[in-house]
Amino acid sequence: MEFAGGWDSVAVLVGDRVERRPRRPDVEPQLRREVRLMPWLAPRLPMPVPVPELVSDDPLVVRHVLVPGEPTGGVDPAHGRALGAFLRALHATPPAGAAPLGVAPADRAGALDRDTAQVVPLLPAAVRARAGALLDAVRDLPADAVVHGDVGPEHVLADDTGLTGVIDFGDAHLGDPALDLAWALHGTARPFADAVAESYGVTGEQRARALLWHRLGPWHEVTHAFDTGTSPAEGLAAVLDRLSP
Known part of the structure; x- marks a missing residue:
């Protein structure tokens, strides 16, 4: 069975494991980074995450145990509390430990x-x-x-x-x-968002920065459409919607 919708990887279920292959050559470094990172990161997190293992180097194929479940609706406050705790633990992991595994700052300036x-x-x-103004506002936000x-x-x-669990x-x-x-x-729904904020300990400054990133989110849909030769219309509509005052 193939999982639908992945932008970067082709994912199929093989027994109780998910097998992933890169859709494009530029995705290979991402998969290889996951193979190095996730065994170090997974024990530090309070919920299951994929821990891929290398199956084949050429062509690149990785497999990991299936994380069960369906996409959350962003409504249930209990889900929000669990996600807030998960993100708090993730963001508390030491960057100095992740850096040797290939985790580095993204090319934010290039993307903007x-x-x-x-x-x-x-x-x-x-x-x-x-x-x-939105692009300028996110240019110098933290990357730590x-x-x-x-x-x-x-x-x-x-x-x-x-x-x-949390995947990808x-x-x-x-x-x-x-x-x-x-x-x-x-x-998400207000009760979910409030539960995330309480569990994580979100500050007013973090909430404001998160809104900037939320408004920027659909921009990637537009550039991805250019990369794949598809229509950017849906992404542009979302860009305009989130730019609305």
Whole structure:
């Protein structure tokens, strides 16, 4: 059985394990980083996460035990409390221990320059100044914690017992902890978001930074569309929606 929707990897279920292969050559370093990182990171976290093992080097194939569950709806406060505790533990892991395993700051400046060159010109003139201000606001935010980099409903799994795990650490890097709080605080039901904030201990400054990252989220959908030759229309609509005052 193939799992649908992965941008970076082809994932199929083989017995009780998930087998993953990169969709593109540029994804290979991500998978190799996960193989190094996750055995070190998993014991430090309060919920299950994938711990991939190398099956084949050429072509690159990795496997890990299936983390069960379905994408959370971002509604149940109990799920929010568990996610807040998970993210607090993740962000408390020592960057000095993760760095030798390949966890480094993302090329934020390069990504923002690309957004400026490729996305801003597609926006209506009336919102381009607001868009530029958003890009400027995130440019110098912290990059000092181990972050998942893509926390959203498809990567936070749950069943009728509660949250069952967090998956897909391909975008893990040294970044702003508020990035991982963006969807949890600003894309979910209020009871869920409040539970995350209480469990994590979110400050007002972190909440404000998380809103910036939440507004920036759809921009990646647009650049990904350019990379894959698909229509950027859906991503652009989301960019405009989140830029609304």
